[in-house]
Amino acid sequence: MEKTGLDVERRRFIDILLGSGLVATLISVIYPVIEFLIPPKVAEAEQNSVVAGKVGELKPNSAKIFKFGSAPGILIYTASGEYRAFAATCTHLDCIVQYRPDRKQIWCACHNGQYDLTGRNTGGPPPRPLDVYKVNLRGEDIVVSKA
Numbered sequence: 001m002e003k004t005g006l007d008v009e010r011r012r013f014i015d016i017l018l019g020s021g022l023v024a025t026l027i028s029v030i031y032p033v034i035e036f037l038i039p040p041k042v043a044e045a046e047q048n049s050v051v052a053g054k055v056g057e058l059k060p061n062s063a064k065i066f067k068f069g070s071a072p073g074i075l076i077y078t079a080s081g082e083y084r085a086f087a088a089t090c091t092h093l094d095c096i097v098q099y100r101p102d103r104k105q106i107w108c109a110c111h112n113g114q115y116d117l118t119g120r121n122t123g124g125p126p127p128r129p130l131d132v133y134k135v136n137l138r139g140e141d142i143v144v145s146k147a
Contacts, residue, residue, distance in 0.1 A: 044070065049145035052085060055137060063099030066144070072096055073133060073144060078117060079104065085144040086119045087131035097130070106130065 043120035047069040058064060058077035065088055066073050072088040076099050086106065088097050105122070106115040113124035120129045134147045 011116065039099065049143055051141045052135075052144040053142045055140050055142060061101045061104065063101075063117060065098075068133070068144065074099060074106065075135070075142065075144065076106070076117065083135040083137075084117060084119075085133035085135050086104075086115075087133070090126055091128045091130065092124070092126040 006109050019032065028097070032070040034135070038082055050066065050068050050073075052066040052068075052075045053064060057140045058075070060077055060081060063074055063076040074086050074088040074097060076084045076086075078084060086097075087093070090097050090108035090110065090113050092108065092111055095108050095113075097106050097113070097115070099105075100107045104117065106117070107113070108124065108126065110116075111125050113126040114121050115126070115130055116124050118129075119132045121127070132147055133144045136143045136145070
């Protein structure tokens with residue numbers, strides 16, 4: 001059977017139609033997956049102060065972790081009755097630090113990083129001190145702000 005020019009055009013039309021459908025199907029599947037994997041950029045509100053706790057909530061020589069925006073902070077109530085606050089992420093590899101009441105120091109359990117109660121790195125691998133926050137008392141609230 002001999003092919004005519006009309007058969008070739010019809011075959012080419014069907015190929016284009018099927019190819020376009022295949023491309024549209026792939027785009028309709030891939031686009032939502034890419035949108036899911038790459039979230040939209042939303043600017044995070046800058047937070048300069050937070051209420052970290054209530055007066056009387058902590059016993060002397062103890063501490064608590066609080067949220068300062070999206071980052072953790074640590075509030076320490078020293079044995080001498082003074083509140084101190086720092087960023088609670090170790091400056092070495094961003095592990096969460098904790099307060100060691102037996103040593104009266106801030107300690108990072110990941111790599112034995114040590115900080116004194118001024119936030120200064122005193123031992124282990126941390127390359128720099130912790131960020132220090134300013135602590136104010138407003139009534140019953142303990143307000144921590146960036147220094």
